[in-house]
Amino acid sequence: MEKVTVVGAGLAGMTAAIWLARQGHPVEVLERRDGIGGPARDTEMGERTYVMADGTPMDLEGLARYTGIDISPACVPLAGLRAYVFGKRYDQVFPGNVRMYLVERGSRAESLDMFLYRLALEEGVRFTFNAPVKTRADFDRLPPGTILATGLFRETFEALGIPHTPVYGWFANRLVKEGEVPPALIYIDEHTWDYAFFSSVHGVAGALLFQRGRPLTQAAKEWFPRRLAEDEGIEFEEWLPLDIGVLPTASPRNPRLFQERFILAGTLAGMQDPVLLFGVHGxxxxxxxxxxxxxxxxxALREFWRMNLLWPLSWLNRRFIELTFPWGLKGLTRLNFELYPYYSRYLTRYVLAFIPGWLRV
Ligand SMILES: Cc1cc2nc3c(=O)[nH]c(=O)nc-3n(C[C@H](O)[C@H](O)[C@H](O)COP(=O)(O)OP(=O)(O)OC[C@H]3O[C@@H](n4cnc5c(N)ncnc54)[C@H](O)[C@@H]3O)c2cc1C
Incomplete structure (x- = not known):
């Protein structure tokens, strides 16, 4: 069987690698970093280790059927979410037919990244670390049919000429004791046209404020730590700027499965990215x-477009928010949260359950 190269040992790259190895291909994954999920691989948190829990709605059985991988051991169910929307608090309980989960990301043993890595090794996938593919010349050396799954890192977008938007972040994390903090909080406010998120899983908590397309102001960087402390009593010793990378939300026509001689996967492909909460699943x-x-x-092309059916709608929603910010965001989000208890059951039963690529894979 023909050897396949995959660039990027993240969620999409490792899933592709596992699938191909199971078909009998020798697979090599080239990863820029010195290990899976970031620089530190010990159980204590390294100085700049990015450890965070992503919250995502998933149909685990459907996903397992589609991918051949049962990721449930790496998923922690999430019953609800506390949201602060322009200063007003909402305690949302997810209806029974939407199953939300937290998955740890990063380099610790409990993370989804490490779960897939162990599986990939069992399937015989070979990993080469410290092997960045960055320049045009690097890409030209790759064999045709190479799978590129480099996530939010900007080099691939630039080398292949894919429109992209920079993402700015303000981040803190620390170890926590069982029950010390809530599992998930979201803040929507005039300080960012995206959102701020706090999550905790497996004894680690992370807080991230981010914004696409324009840098965070100093007022925003002061606002989020202050709100967390005053609303929830959550404090961090140190906050750091985080260069999150780029997202393919710059163009309504961005999703692409093929580019030049390559096959794209994950965030780079634009897969379901406009709604970040679909990121892990996507x-x-x-x-x-x-x-x-x-x-x-x-x-593959048919499936790809089926999964990205909502992209143009999501892109339009995004433009609306940016053009009318903060009033558009305030109006839409407030309305959404006020009405959520009334419509959520019906929404999930009659609408979301039929969105291809989410509950119905
Ligand atoms: C601020 C923010 C919050 C998010 N929150 C959520 C959430 O709550 N829920 C959710 O479902 N999703 C969330 N997402 C999205 C989710 O993180 C991504 O969709 C998912 O990680 C994409 O997987 P991937 O395989 O494309 O990329 P990744 O998992 O990031 O993997 C990319 C891999 O490629 C490697 N790499 C990059 N460049 C190169 C190179 N040049 N050469 C070699 N290797 C390279 C990287 O080191 C990395 O290992 C969030 C994203 C952002 C930006």
């Missing part, structure tokens, strides 16, 4: 589509 599905695209081009 990356896993996308890994399978990219892996199968090598032999089943038509099937």
């Amino acid at each position: 990356a896993l599905i996308s890994g399978v589509i990219a892996a199968r695209a090598r032999r089943e081009r038509h099937w």
Whole structure:
């Protein structure tokens, strides 16, 4: 069987690698960093280790059928979410038919990244670390059909000429004791046209304020730590600027499965990215589509567009928010949270359950 190269040992890249190895291909994954999920791989938190829990709605059984990978051991169920929307608090309980989960990201043993890594090793996937593919010349050396799954890192977007938007972050994390902090909080406010998020899983808590397209102001950087402390009594010793990278939300036509001689996967492919909460789910599905695209081009293209059906709508929603910020965001989000208890059951039963690529994979 032909050898396949995958660039990027993240969620999409490792899912693709596992799928291809199971088909009998020798697979090599090239990863820029010195290990999975970041610089530190010990159980204590390294100085600048990015450890955070991503919250995501998932149909774990459907996902397992689609990918052949049961990720449930790496998922912690999340019953609800506390939201602060322009200063007003909402305690949202997710309806029974939406299953939300927290998954740890990063380099610790409990993370989803490490879960996939162990599986990939069992399947015989070879990893080469400290192997960045960055310049145009690096890309030209890759064999045709290489799967690129480099996430939010900007080099690939630049080398392949894919429109992208920078993402600015303000981040803190620390170890916490069981029950010390809530599992998930979200803040929506005039300080960012995206949102701020706090999450905690497996004894680690992370807080991230971010914004696409324009840097965070000093007032925003002071606002989020202050709100966390005053609303929830959560404090961090140190906050750091985080260069999150870029997102492909710059163009309504951005999602792409093929580019030049390459197959794209995960965030780089634009997979379901406009709604960040679909990111984990989208990356896993996308890994399978990219892996199968090598032999089943038509099937893969059909699946890819089915999964990205909502992209233009989401892009329009985004533009509306940016053009009318902060009033558009305030109006839409407040209305959404006020009405959520009334419509959520119906929404999930009659609308969300039919969105391809999410609950119905
Ligand atoms: C601020 C923010 C918050 C988010 N919150 C959530 C959330 O709550 N829920 C959710 O579902 N999703 C969330 N997401 C999205 C989610 O993180 C991504 O969708 C998911 O990680 C994408 O997987 P991936 O495989 O494309 O990229 P990644 O998992 O990031 O993997 C990319 C890999 O490629 C490697 N790499 C990069 N460049 C190179 C190179 N040049 N050469 C070699 N290797 C390279 C990287 O080191 C990394 O290992 C969030 C994203 C952001 C930006």
